[in-house]
């Protein structure tokens with residue numbers, strides 16, 4: 001019988017999107033650890049803090065898209081956004097205290113993500129920027145600041161606040177310019193509203209516009225996919241993300257039975273075809289491929305925004321109940337859920353919290369996991385992993401540490417044979433196309449086991 005890693009077995013191309021390693025479903029409750037919940041001041045003592053990333057998470061959306069398994073809730077009744085910002089303020093104060101002042105503390109980049117940060121009103125967005133600046137000490141006007149938005153919430157007043165406070169990159173989830181496809185993905189929207197939002201974003205003169213599109217939607221054809229790509233290209237976005245559709249448990253599409261399609265190899269083939277067509281179309285229109293999902297206009301200014309699979313290095317402060325933080329030893333967050341009742345309970349718990357001085361949920365990392373993380377997050381970039389960087393950091397070579405995995409990838413034709421001549425471990429175009437199969441192949445047995453024992457909620 002073939003083992004799961006047998007080269008003879010053709011792996012399914014769409015297993016999971018590895019945007020962070022280890023995944024949150026490998027985290028555990030830290031109070032159950034022998035040492036108990038670690039104090040943030042102890043966790044951050046001795047860490048480098050002169051080039052931190054700051055991420056603020058807003059877990060609210062107007063509608064729940066059918067494909068979405070992010071930590072977010074629909075609507076915010078009874079002044080919930082005010083209570084959430086109050087809690088964010090308390091958390092920021094506690095975290096800044098924990099960072100201390102014995103070593104220099106500086107933020108090199110900031111991002112507001114979600115959910116939909118622009119679910120907040122213009123006044124609330126101003127307050128969010130104040131929390132980042134006045135509580136955390138981030139200088140938003142002098143560092144890259146990336147903000148996510150949606151067609152229905154990208155209004156002129158919100159965009160004016162964001163532009164004024166220093167936003168350098170705005171990312172809008174369009175998914176499809178074809179109304180029937182948007183409906184099929186359970187994200188109903190009118191094309192005219194999408195175009196109007198894009199017009200407002202361009203008028204706000206935020207330097208980098210990113211548009212997210214999805215392929216593999218029920219009813220989507222090569223021609224309709226091309227039409228969405230062309231509609232996006234009309235706006236000359238500095239970046240485009242092309243996402244394969246996934247149907248995951250507990251999501252809207254998962255519930256309405258679209259999961260049958262997930263087992264369908266014809267659907268895999270369709271997504272691969274659309275991926276290749278999309279990639280080739282963008283390459284022919286002056287874009288460079290940064291990763292499987294990310295494309296950047298070759299003549300675009302560098303916003304210094306987050307690259308796909310970024311945060312390879314440690315030193316990330318996440319605020320809000322869906323955000324992750326990374327030190328060199330521990331990745332931590334709060335509890336995670338997709339199901340609406342569970343999400344609500346976690347947000348209610350967060351807004352009632354007074355003491356934010358400890359890490360609650362997380363996973364300690366060791367040297368072996370640091371190597372995996374470095375490999376994963378570099379090799380999934382089109383430019384590849386610089387072998388000398390890895391050797392300088394760990395004292396060994398990837399070929400020594402990951403002999404089995406790399407020979408498997410080589411056997412499958414996923415590695416670029418010319419990469420080594422440039423001192424790189426780099427994926428071939430087919431390797432890049434199979435990023436969502438290759439990435440999970442690099443998970444450690446311990447992380448795999450933790451993810452397998454996670455109970456979906």
Ligand code: SF4
Pocket residue numbers: 060061062063064065068069070072114115116150173
């Ligand atoms: S995909 Fe984005 S806009 Fe849609 S529900 Fe998820 S977080 Fe909200």
